[in-house]
Amino acid sequence: MDYKKEAKSLKTECIAIRRDIHRHPELGFQEFQTAGIIREYLKSIPLDEVKECSGTGTIGILHGSKPGPTVMIRADIDALPILEQSGEPFSSETPGVMHACGHDGHTAMLLCEAKILAAHRGEIPGTIAFVFQPNEEDAGAQIMIDDGAMEMAGHPEVAFGLHLKHNYPFGTIAMCPGPMMASSYYFKVTIHGKGGHGGYPHLCINPIVAAAHVIENLESFRAFENSVFEPTVISVGMIHAGEKNIVIPNDIELEGSIRCLHRNHEHIHRRFCEVVEQTCSLYRCTCDIELKCGNSLVYNDPALEKLAEEAAVETVGGKNLLTENIAVMGGDDMAEFMNDRPGIYFFVGMGDPSKGTDCPNHNDHFRLNEDSLAIGMEMTMRLVLKYMEQQAAQK
Ligand SMILES: [Zn+2]
Ligand SMILES: [Zn+2]
Structure with a gap:
């Protein structure tokens, strides 16, 4: 032929x-x-x-x-x-x-x-x-x-x-x-704090503060804990919290994706969850993590x-x-x-x-x-x- x-x-x-x-x-x-x-x-x-x-x-x-x-x-x-x-x-x-x-x-x-x-x-x-x-x-x-x-x-x-x-x-x-x-997994992290009056943050648990540290720690984890020969990207693409400037909200939601150009993605996903959970705990928050496969x-x-x-x-x-x-x-x-x-x-x-x-x-x-x-x-x-x-x- x-x-x-x-x-x-x-x-x-x-x-x-x-x-x-x-x-x-x-x-x-x-x-x-x-x-x-x-x-x-x-x-x-x-x-x-x-x-x-x-x-x-x-x-x-x-x-x-x-x-x-x-x-x-x-x-x-x-x-x-x-x-x-x-x-x-x-x-x-x-x-x-x-x-x-x-x-x-x-x-x-x-x-x-x-x-x-x-x-x-x-x-x-x-x-x-x-x-x-x-x-x-x-x-x-x-x-x-x-x-x-x-x-x-x-x-x-x-x-x-x-x-x-x-x-x-x-x-x-x-x-x-x-x-x-790359494989692509989508995450949704909901961080739970305790809302209240913006003038009295010590009486509240501000989940926005925890979220800021979660984002930083995820990037540090990605950059310093993984081989450059196993390319990995963690991107936060959406953040939702709060309704008013003088009110600390109860919760915050972060959504984004984790991409891995290697077969070690399960390790990355496990550490992702640990970093999120332990950072939230450091700031007295709790969290729920959803991780779903976009593609392998x-x-x-x-x-x-x-x-x-x-x-x-x-x-x-x-x-x-x-x-x-x-x-x-x-x-x-x-x-x-x-x-x-x-x-x-x-x-x-x-x-x-x-x-x-x-x-x-x-x-x-x-x-x-x-x-x-x-x-x-x-x-x-x-x-x-x-x-x-x-x-x-x-x-
Ligand atoms: Zn397309
Ligand atoms: Zn296409």
Whole structure:
């Protein structure tokens, strides 16, 4: 199979699908029209099975003609609550909702990959599950998994995913072995003191004072207690307390996130709780701590990374494969699919200042470089088939 030729042959179709989805963006778990487009397309190919999961999620199954492993490829399908200002002729027709993260491109690529691979099923050893995931922007992957997505997908041995990226030049592919995108946990700390008259602080317990020390101690803990080779970020993003300047409130709430670009996050979380609890206790306060997972660590399996780098070199050439300083403190819930199985996640560069496709995602001027779609398709198909052929040969 000539991957480059096949990807190019569907480029126009891929762009048309992407623009259709771009015109009709939908927020997380409301992707009804998008799911309709996906399901209709997969059935028309036709794939062997098209299953629905978690409302707007879809899993398409393609059985190759030869025996081999089961693999999954994931695309996210949701848009963001942003009023589009890109100026594209196919801009969002839903005011206040925009595909500003490129998930329209991810979805279109995976649909076209399914069509190409289905036409070559005679050459495919094993089964491919095409997983279309809702609500990436707010942890939709775990909900799909909890709803049985991996059973529906035939318990894939490996998981592959990608993201189109503005900050890498068009024509490049970027990835690294090991930690690639940080885990992200969200906290809400409620500190309880004793409210009263602002003129008599000694008769009160001011939770605002405790909160100020909590914030300082968290930063000291982060900076001095952890190796710089295990990057960790603790950010407080919200504080709420008080109603009046002459009244000491009973409580204060702090909310924020803890991000770890390493596998030692449980230790960080434990120490976070200790630092908060003991600081509150020093200032005679009590506290409640809620910590919930936003997304896990995206970790590229080192053995699979070798195969992926081979695929990338064949797709874009060695000098366009970027592997240094790739890891980021941002996250992607693709990680949840990679928690129980090895996987690979890579970036497809689309930055081109002359086209405005170097604008960051989640921005109202975000533009997708449609020439990157054929590269993403080619790379994914090469990687998937390389893995399947390797595994089939070993069995
Ligand atoms: Zn996003
Ligand atoms: Zn995204």
